[in-house]
Amino acid sequence: MTDRNAEAANGSGIGAYLMGHMREYGLLFALIAIMFFFQIVTNGTLLKPVNVTNLLLQNSYIIIMALGMLIVIVAGHIDLSVGSVMGFVGALAAVMIVEWDMSTGVTIATCLLAGGLIGAAQGYWIAYWKIPSFIVTLAAMLVFRGLSLWLLEGQSLGPFPREFQMISNGFVPDIFPAGLAIGLADLFGEKRINVLSLATGLTAACLITYMGLKSRAQNRAFGMDVEPAAFFYARIGITSLALIFIFYKLSTFRGLPNVLLTMGVLTIIYAFFTERTVTGRRIYALGGNEKAAKLSGVKTERLTFLAFANMGVLAAAAGLVFAARLNSATPKAGFALELDVIAAVFIGGASMSGGVGRIVGAVVGAFLMGVLNNGMSILGIGIDYQQVIKGLVLLAAVIFDVYNKSKQS
Amino acid sequence: MKTLLEMRAITKEFPGVKALDTVNLAVQEGEIHAICGENGAGKSTLMKVLSGVYPTGTYDGEIHYDGALAEFADISDSEARGIIIIHQELALVPLLSIAENLFLGNECSRSGIIDWRDTNQRTEALLRKVGLTEPPSAIVDKLGVGKQQLVEIAKALSKEVRLLILDEPTAALSESDSQALLDLMLELKQQGVTQIIISHKLNEVRRVADTVTVIRDGTTVSTMNAAKGEITEDGIVRDMVGRDMADRYPERARRAGEILMEVKGWNVWHPIHAERQMIKDVNMTVRAGEVVGIAGLMGAGRTELAMSIFGRSYGRNISGSLEMNGAPANVDSVSGAIEAGLAYVTEDRKSLGLVLDETIQRNITLANLPEVSRKTILNEARETQVAEKYRAALNIRTPSVFQKVMNLSGGNQQKVVLSKWLFAGPEVLILDEPTRGIDVGAKFEIYGIINELSAQGKGVVMISSEMPELLGMCDRIYVMNEGAFVGELTAEEASQERIMSLIVTE
Numbered sequence: 001m002t003d004r005n006a007e008a009a010n011g012s013g014i015g016a017y018l019m020g021h022m023r024e025y026g027l028l029f030a031l032i033a034i035m036f037f038f039q040i041v042t043n044g045t046l047l048k049p050v051n052v053t054n055l056l057l058q059n060s061y062i063i064i065m066a067l068g069m070l071i072v073i074v075a076g077h078i079d080l081s082v083g084s085v086m087g088f089v090g091a092l093a094a095v096m097i098v099e100w101d102m103s104t105g106v107t108i109a110t111c112l113l114a115g116g117l118i119g120a121a122q123g124y125w126i127a128y129w130k131i132p133s134f135i136v137t138l139a140a141m142l143v144f145r146g147l148s149l150w151l152l153e154g155q156s157l158g159p160f161p162r163e164f165q166m167i168s169n170g171f172v173p174d175i176f177p178a179g180l181a182i183g184l185a186d187l188f189g190e191k192r193i194n195v196l197s198l199a200t201g202l203t204a205a206c207l208i209t210y211m212g213l214k215s216r217a218q219n220r221a222f223g224m225d226v227e228p229a230a231f232f233y234a235r236i237g238i239t240s241l242a243l244i245f246i247f248y249k250l251s252t253f254r255g256l257p258n259v260l261l262t263m264g265v266l267t268i269i270y271a272f273f274t275e276r277t278v279t280g281r282r283i284y285a286l287g288g289n290e291k292a293a294k295l296s297g298v299k300t301e302r303l304t305f306l307a308f309a310n311m312g313v314l315a316a317a318a319g320l321v322f323a324a325r326l327n328s329a330t331p332k333a334g335f336a337l338e339l340d341v342i343a344a345v346f347i348g349g350a351s352m353s354g355g356v357g358r359i360v361g362a363v364v365g366a367f368l369m370g371v372l373n374n375g376m377s378i379l380g381i382g383i384d385y386q387q388v389i390k391g392l393v394l395l396a397a398v399i400f401d402v403y404n405k406s407k408q409s
Numbered sequence: 410m411k412t413l414l415e416m417r418a419i420t421k422e423f424p425g426v427k428a429l430d431t432v433n434l435a436v437q438e439g440e441i442h443a444i445c446g447e448n449g450a451g452k453s454t455l456m457k458v459l460s461g462v463y464p465t466g467t468y469d470g471e472i473h474y475d476g477a478l479a480e481f482a483d484i485s486d487s488e489a490r491g492i493i494i495i496h497q498e499l500a501l502v503p504l505l506s507i508a509e510n511l512f513l514g515n516e517c518s519r520s521g522i523i524d525w526r527d528t529n530q531r532t533e534a535l536l537r538k539v540g541l542t543e544p545p546s547a548i549v550d551k552l553g554v555g556k557q558q559l560v561e562i563a564k565a566l567s568k569e570v571r572l573l574i575l576d577e578p579t580a581a582l583s584e585s586d587s588q589a590l591l592d593l594m595l596e597l598k599q600q601g602v603t604q605i606i607i608s609h610k611l612n613e614v615r616r617v618a619d620t621v622t623v624i625r626d627g628t629t630v631s632t633m634n635a636a637k638g639e640i641t642e643d644g645i646v647r648d649m650v651g652r653d654m655a656d657r658y659p660e661r662a663r664r665a666g667e668i669l670m671e672v673k674g675w676n677v678w679h680p681i682h683a684e685r686q687m688i689k690d691v692n693m694t695v696r697a698g699e700v701v702g703i704a705g706l707m708g709a710g711r712t713e714l715a716m717s718i719f720g721r722s723y724g725r726n727i728s729g730s731l732e733m734n735g736a737p738a739n740v741d742s743v744s745g746a747i748e749a750g751l752a753y754v755t756e757d758r759k760s761l762g763l764v765l766d767e768t769i770q771r772n773i774t775l776a777n778l779p780e781v782s783r784k785t786i787l788n789e790a791r792e793t794q795v796a797e798k799y800r801a802a803l804n805i806r807t808p809s810v811f812q813k814v815m816n817l818s819g820g821n822q823q824k825v826v827l828s829k830w831l832f833a834g835p836e837v838l839i840l841d842e843p844t845r846g847i848d849v850g851a852k853f854e855i856y857g858i859i860n861e862l863s864a865q866g867k868g869v870v871m872i873s874s875e876m877p878e879l880l881g882m883c884d885r886i887y888v889m890n891e892g893a894f895v896g897e898l899t900a901e902e903a904s905q906e907r908i909m910s911l912i913v914t915e
Contacts, residue, residue: 277782277786278786282778284767284771285764289760289763289766293764295762296829298775
């Protein structure tokens with residue numbers, strides 16, 4: 001997570017390096033510590049294969065929306081409407097499929113388009129009329145909460161056909177020969193092994209290691225200060241092992257959930273987009289200093305508009321995933337979820353004033369919240385305490401940010 | 410007549426700069442005292458010392474006020490003694506009413522409850538004094554700038570003012586509003602209010618001032634007395650600019666080539682106050698290899714002109730034509746202007762020129778990202794090469810191009826902005842106050858860069874408030890005042906006196 005952070009030119013010792021990159025390590029360590037903690041206090045329930053699968057499914061829609069929200073926040077805005085839009089799109093899907101008998105494919109395409117239009121409509125007022133995003137999206141939050149109620153006439157609507165449910169509840173079929181799976185299962189002493197899942201985990205670990213090494217070599221060639229070797233290998237090692245571990249757990253249950261695939265692919269695309277493309281770079285400049293970006297030829301209005309349109313599409317995708325998972329659309333779907341999404345992005349290190357934040361951070365932030373939710377639920381902690389603890393975690397993360405920043409300067 | 414205020418040997422230093430150097434100022438009770446000087450001469454600093462913005466102890470020297478040594482710890486201290494300053498940028502709350510503004514922080518209240526009847530009555534009385542007929546409930550935002558200025562004065566009067574300081578009070582006013590304000594000043598003088606006015610408009614100074622003190626480079630140059638017939642505009646101009654050419658400018662072979670850029674009939678109106686014309690019928694040419702200066706005082710419209718040309722980044726209802734290399738160029742957007750071969754290095758590099766929280770490298774490539782990418786995917790190795798190239802060429806002093814620009818000194822930040830625009834590959838660069846706020850060594854380096862650009866056949870437009878800099882660098886100088894070009898001088902013709910007299914004799 002720290003490969004490209006070369007701004008800390010203050011000192012060369014490990015301590016100084018850690019100081020400069022406290023935020024990123026802190027996030028990773030916090031996630032690991034919280035997982036350890038819950039693994040112990042839940043007597044191992046947290047990391048049981050069925051619970052790992054659940055954890056991913058439960059947080060998939062938050063993560064999908066966090067990708068778009070990160071971009072919106074980096075651009076210097078906020079989107080409060082995503083929970084309502086998500087609920088509305090789920091309701092739309094239910095009406096189309098259950099009441100109008102439309103096919104799954106047409107429904108998905110229409111819903112994504114509807115999400116894009118909803119986002120674009122909000123982005124239009126924010127970008128070209130300079131109406132504060134807080135107001136526009138607050139209005140949209142109320143509007144679409146109401147429209148979902150109206151569409152569903154206050155009732156739940158379902159069930160969905162099997163192929164629609166597959167969006168959330170399906171698993172990627174194992175493409176490897178069954179013989180291999182049985183052999184491996186015997187070897188590890190498990191009842192069954194999904195070879196595809198295990199292979200994906202190993203591939204992901206190799207890729208992360210390879211890319212880490214490559215960018216480290218590149219940074220060194222450019223003369224950036226690279227992170228100390230011990231840190232680098234520890235970080236890569238822990239991340240790789242964690243990935244292999246998670247995918248191994250998945251493989252002993254039902255394999256790779258479809259949603260995980262969607263989520264993974266989207267995360268990679270958005271990480272690449274924000275860090276390696278011209279448009280991505282311009283969004284950071286826009287959030288960092290809108291006037292300077294504008295005077296450098298960046299079309300700031302258009303970028304803002306697109307950030308919200310994109311957010312709308314992702315909120316719609318999250319709405320489909322959510323509806324498929326519950327196997328029905330309810331007027332309550334997505335209620336107050338925007339707050340979880342925004343919290344995930346800020347826990348992930350994004351700055352309220354824009355220009356700072358990373359996709360990987362937002363995803364880890366979302367997982368951190370997810371593990372907290374899940375762990376506390378297993379322990380039977382009431383929803384009251386859960387809310388309090390989540391709120392305090394968010395506050396602590398941001399205080400940590402501000403404290404770090406003031407210490408550096 | 411007795412002396413109300415005497416500032417003795419005031420010296421004020423900022424890190425690296427001596428803003429005031431043993432300045433003396435004596436103001437007699439009941440007079441209007443004008444302070445004249447170029448931008449940056451130290452007038453505003455002196456007034457900040459007087460009003461307690463810079464508290465006692467942060468400067469050397471003594472202030473004697475009303476017969477006693479005055480040691481002000483902050484503005485409220487000086488206000489309590491009747492010294493009230495009206496700044497160039499008005500300090501009114503635009504969406505509150507006149508009455509609310511007049512008594513802001515000084516409300517007519519009983520145990521925290523505002524007495525509106527009392528407030529309105531007192532407001533009406535004060536408004537009569539300054540000649541305003543607006544109701545006390547009128548919203549300040551709806552008044553013109555001239556009337557807002559009068560509200561400021563009424564506010565000062567509400568505090569039982571003894572010494573009223575007006576910093577460029579007529580800079581933003583129309584001719585008739587200015588006259589009304591000057592009349593009011595004379596009337597207040599009749600009522601015994603001592604006033605200090607800071608102004609560039611020498612005809613106004615001559616009209617109202619009893620005494621004129623000229624400040625140059627942080628020291629008092631001369632004091633003139635109207636009663637003795639000493640105040641003349643020529644005399645003031647001479648004393649304002651009469652400095653030796655202390656700064657040095659690198660030599661450059663002067664040769665102007667073909668016309669690169671030509672602006673014809675350029676008119677711009679204020680973006681909010683649609684009736685105010687900011688740029689009036691400007692015609693300008695820039696040739697290859699030429700350095701063209703635009704001289705003028707603050708508020709003359711130089712930045713507004715540059716920004717309106719550069720992608721219509723300022724103003725509305727812009728009319729006029731712009732040709733690059735003899736062909737009409739579309740400069741309706743910033744990206745269009747960049748494509749047409751223009752670059753604009755802004756006056757305000759921190760808020761308009763740089764993304765402070767980003768690295769040097771990312772700032773340098775921002776205006777020309779396509780050049781360091783293939784099919785919209787960035788090539789960071791190439792970016793680093795580019796950044797390193799400009800770091801070496803412009804001598805940006807930094808441990809690495811991955812340093813955030815907020816950690817750089819002003820001079821190095823300016824070099825990053827210049828690098829950004831050089832990398833965009835322009836034909837004409839508009840440099841707005843390119844050496845403001847940077848040290849002498851870095852200034853010299855920037856002059857070198859400008860000469861280098863001109864040697865490469867690029868056109869440079871240089872906006873500067875430092876006249877010696879324009880005289881030392883430019884082949885040709887346009888003189889700008891109140892939104893219009895009021896003169897054009899070749900390097901041979903130009904002198905500080907000629908420029909200043911073109912400005913002050915509208």
